[in-house]
Amino acid sequence: MSILNPSQARKTFYQLLKDVNKTSEPVYISGKNEESEAVMVSKKDWDAIQETLYLQSSGVADVIQQREQENEFVALEDIDWDTL
Template identity: 45%
Template sequence: MQESYTPTSARKNLYQLLKQVAEEHRPITIQQKDAALDTVIVPKDDWDAIQETLYLYQTGTLAKVAERENDQSGTTNIDDIDWDNL
């Protein structure tokens, strides 16, 4: 379950919260009165992984991987892969 804090309580414990997020790889939410202003704090490594996954999805690479994983016709010859156009 994701923990939530008000801006005031987060500010009081900011260093500890940042350390907790980094060590436990669990995001925390800073909730504000206007939900449109809520913010999530995640570790940098997790953020980078999310960004990479989004990039692979947007470029269609994840779909190609899933297609190959579900291919029942046999194995893919590595020499037949167009690595420049994945």
């Protein structure tokens, strides 16, 4: 992960946007305190993070993990998505 201060990030902002989208590598912007720190990620990666958090919070990830451990094969069309 690249680490830049806010001035460096400002100077190379458009290149950083291209880089995080091309490589999926986040960029850490290190400020003087927590209020001036951030992490830049691509929209695609952000959406994936949000989806993962949702699946974990709703219990779907636990069901998937349980079925993987049981080696239980379920055809995609047989899954009742409303009761997962």
